[in-house]
Amino acid sequence: MRSFSAITAALLVAGAVGATEIPQAERRSGYSFMKPDTRAMQDEDTANPGMLWVLDGEALWKRKSGAAEKACADCHGDISTSMKGIAARYPAFDNATGRPIDLEQRINSCRANHQQATPLPFESRELLALAAFVARQSQGVPIETGADPQLAPFIAKGRELYMQRQGQLNLGCTNCHDDNWDKRLAGSAITQGHPTGYPLYRLEWQSLGSLQRRLRACITGIRAQAYDYGAPELVELELYLMSRAREMPMETPAVRP
Amino acid sequence: MASALINVPAKAKRGDIIEIKTLMSHIMETGYRHTATGEVVPRDIITSFTCRFNGAEIFRADLFPAISANPFITFFTTVTQSGKFEFEWIGDKGFSETASASITVE
Amino acid sequence: MAGAVPIVTVRPAEATPAMLASAIRNVTNGAAVKTGKVKLDIPPLVENGNTVPMTVSVDSPMAPEDHVASIHVFNEKNPQPNIGNFYLGPHAGRAQVSTRVRLADSQKIVAIAKLSDGSYWSASADVVVTLAACTEELI
Numbered sequence: 146m147r148s149f150s151a152i153t154a155a156l157l158v159a160g161a162v163g164a165t166e167i168p169q170a171e172r173r174s175g176y177s178f179m180k181p182d183t184r185a186m187q188d189e190d191t192a193n194p195g196m197l198w199v200l201d202g203e204a205l206w207k208r209k210s211g212a213a214e215k216a217c218a219d220c221h222g223d224i225s226t227s228m229k230g231i232a233a234r235y236p237a238f239d240n241a242t243g244r245p246i247d248l249e250q251r252i253n254s255c256r257a258n259h260q261q262a263t264p265l266p267f268e269s270r271e272l273l274a275l276a277a278f279v280a281r282q283s284q285g286v287p288i289e290t291g292a293d294p295q296l297a298p299f300i301a302k303g304r305e306l307y308m309q310r311q312g313q314l315n316l317g318c319t320n321c322h323d324d325n326w327d328k329r330l331a332g333s334a335i336t337q338g339h340p341t342g343y344p345l346y347r348l349e350w351q352s353l354g355s356l357q358r359r360l361r362a363c364i365t366g367i368r369a370q371a372y373d374y375g376a377p378e379l380v381e382l383e384l385y386l387m388s389r390a391r392e393m394p395m396e397t398p399a400v401r402p
Numbered sequence: 403m404a405s406a407l408i409n410v411p412a413k414a415k416r417g418d419i420i421e422i423k424t425l426m427s428h429i430m431e432t433g434y435r436h437t438a439t440g441e442v443v444p445r446d447i448i449t450s451f452t453c454r455f456n457g458a459e460i461f462r463a464d465l466f467p468a469i470s471a472n473p474f475i476t477f478f479t480t481v482t483q484s485g486k487f488e489f490e491w492i493g494d495k496g497f498s499e500t501a502s503a504s505i506t507v508e
Numbered sequence: 509m510a511g512a513v514p515i516v517t518v519r520p521a522e523a524t525p526a527m528l529a530s531a532i533r534n535v536t537n538g539a540a541v542k543t544g545k546v547k548l549d550i551p552p553l554v555e556n557g558n559t560v561p562m563t564v565s566v567d568s569p570m571a572p573e574d575h576v577a578s579i580h581v582f583n584e585k586n587p588q589p590n591i592g593n594f595y596l597g598p599h600a601g602r603a604q605v606s607t608r609v610r611l612a613d614s615q616k617i618v619a620i621a622k623l624s625d626g627s628y629w630s631a632s633a634d635v636v637v638t639l640a641a642c643t644e645e646l647i
Contacts, residue, residue: 182551182561189423191409194472197427200405332553332638348556351429351471402555419601432610434587461600463607464593468586470559470608477594480570480601 166389167323167337174341174393175401178327178334183348187400195277195346195398198270198353202278205271211262217275220259224282232280233288233395236384238295245299245384248276249355250375267374273353277344280397288341288395291388303385306378312369333402339390340383342399353398356383408489410503414481418507422453422461423476426491426499432467448493451475456485465493481507528582531589532620535580536628541620546579546631548619557611557637564594566603566621566629576603578622585615598624611637 176184190196206217206224221227232248239246239254246254252275253264265272291300307318321330322338329335343356350358357379361371372378409423426448433445445467453461461477473491484507491499532541549563566576575598581591594605603621611617614637620630 180551180555183555186559186561189409191407191423191425192474194425194474196407197405197425197472200407201427333555348559351558432587460597462595463605464590466588466590466592468583468588468591468610470610474606474608476606477596478600478602478604480599 167326169392172339172390172393173337174339174396175336176342176396176399178336179400179402183400183402186346187342187396193346193398193400195344195353195400198274198277198344198346199281199398201270201274202276202281205275206278211256211260213259213261215260217255224278228279228282230283230286232283232397233286234290234292236290236296236380236387238293244377245296245380247357247380247383248279249357250380252276252279268355268358273344273355276355277353277398280344280395283395284397285394287392288387288390289392291384291391296384296388299381300385300388303381303383303388306382307385312364312367314367314369316367318363338386339393340386341390341393342396342401344397345399345401348400348402356386406489406491406499406501408487408501408503410487410505412504413506413508415508416482417480419478419480420505421476421478422487423474424451424453424489424501425472425474426451427472428491428493428497430465430467430469430471430473434467446494446497448473448491448497450490450492452490452492453477453479454488454490455479456483457488481505483507525584528584528589528618531582532580532618535593535620535622539626539628541628541630543630545629546619546621548617548631548633550617550633550635552634553636554611554638557613559608560611560635560637561606562609562617563604563606564619564621564631565605568603568621568623570596570598570601570603572598573624575600575624576621577624579603579605580620580622581609582618582620583609583611583615584617585613586611591617611635613637 176187187193209216236245236247249272252272256262256264310317318338321335326335326337340356344353346353357374360379360382364371405427407425411420414420428448429446430448431443431446435443437443447467448465451463451465452459460479463475465473484505487503489501545567547565550560554560564579564581566579568574568576576596578596579594582589583591591609592607596603614635616632616634618630618632620628622628
């Protein structure tokens with residue numbers, strides 16, 4: 146298994162383009178597939194509903210939490226310096242677990258280890274608000290997820306999950322997002338599936354939500370069994386998708402239909 | 403943790419017509435949705451939005467369930483003096499939130 | 509479609525053209541409504557029925573003797589015919605209001621402006637909605 150992964154990793158690092166992968170020059174953010182009205186919602190901070198969560202996150206950043214009675218700000222100080230560029234390289238390798246970890250999981254592990262606080266539930270308003278506030282500090286920063294060689298086997302696993310056909314509709318992510326982007330599915334544009342703006346405000350949810358929520362909804366949509374929140378498969382998929390979007394600028398919090 | 407985002411220019415000239423944009427965090431539960439067991443999820447919406455300038459009402463809106471979650475409302479006003487805008491959102495279940503923004507008019 | 513685990517959708521009673529007419533009458537008290545002066549800006553094919561950006565503007569000098577007193581927006585097929593009422597005055601400077609609305613189905617939207625002289629003016633737009641809004645079930 147290791148040598149197979151090493152070969153796959155080498156191919157990925159060398160930048161070899163698979164038969165169905167989108168060439169670098171043709172990669173487009175989901176933003177470009179939206180109508181002007183929806184794009185306008187994202188463009189202005191006071192019109193972007195996702196910014197309401199960023200505002201909440203700002204308050205939570207300063208709030209003392211847990212048995213240690215510490216706020217994020219107590220260790221990390223001014224977020225615009227300490228967290229600049231951080232979200233653009235997540236999911237990252239976590240030495241403690243030897244696995245990739247996404248931003249929400251990192252926030253919770255920080256709460257446990259440094260604040261002695263209970264983890265925030267997945268998709269809770271607080272966790273989303275903190276993740277949005279942190280990710281917002283990477284606005285415009287080119288994604289660099291996956292550069293760490295320790296992540297190579299996990300990126301390969303994520304790619305496998307992305308390519309495999311599954312569910313009653315027997316579809317793999319690649320069938321739509323690599324092979325048929327810019328065509329339409331029931332009136333909606335099929336995007337290339339780059340997670341450049343997460344957590345994002347989805348009009349369908351009328352709420353901010355995480356990439357894991359979106360992946361679960363998509364997997365359910367192709368009539369397959371969605372992985373649970375926090376499942377290793379979801380983190381591997383997130384990792385693959387972010388590394389596939391390498392060099393595209395972050396745009397959290399995005400607005401999407 | 404209700405929050406509001408307000409966009410009011412900090413400065414303007416006397417007689418300018420300015421646009422005010424407001425965004426308030428609220429689920430705007432329509433009252434038409436059902437739980438998995440078939441019960442109606444009760445209505446919980448903002449019903450009224452008012453803007454006052456130096457105490458006098460300059461804009462008001464009645465909102466219905468057809469207004470989307472996190473209501474976004476923009477309107478215009480002519481400014482003739484410096485002062486303070488006060489915004490108020492009132493809704494079901496005793497919902498009441500306010501925000502304010504000042505403007506300097508030369 | 510992507511989204512919730514499938515649950516039987518219970519569709520509430522739809523508004524009918526009669527409900528729309530009655531809601532309009534509540535505002536106009538039966539006065540004649542003329543077409544014109546009002547511009548209703550709404551995408552003909554929405555991105556998502558849950559959040560549809562809409563702008564209503566009325567051609568008016570917004571002077572003390574000639575201005576828009578209020579704007580009323582209605583819909584045809586949501587469970588309820590009203591969307592919003594907006595109260596202006598001469599000091600508004602410009603009779604233009606923007607918001608975001610929910611549309612449960614492809615339908616007609618009607619905006620009616622009441623002027624200071626007591627006259628009513630309207631505009632309507634037909635909107636295509638490919639995903640329902642109000643009838644979405646909780647997961």
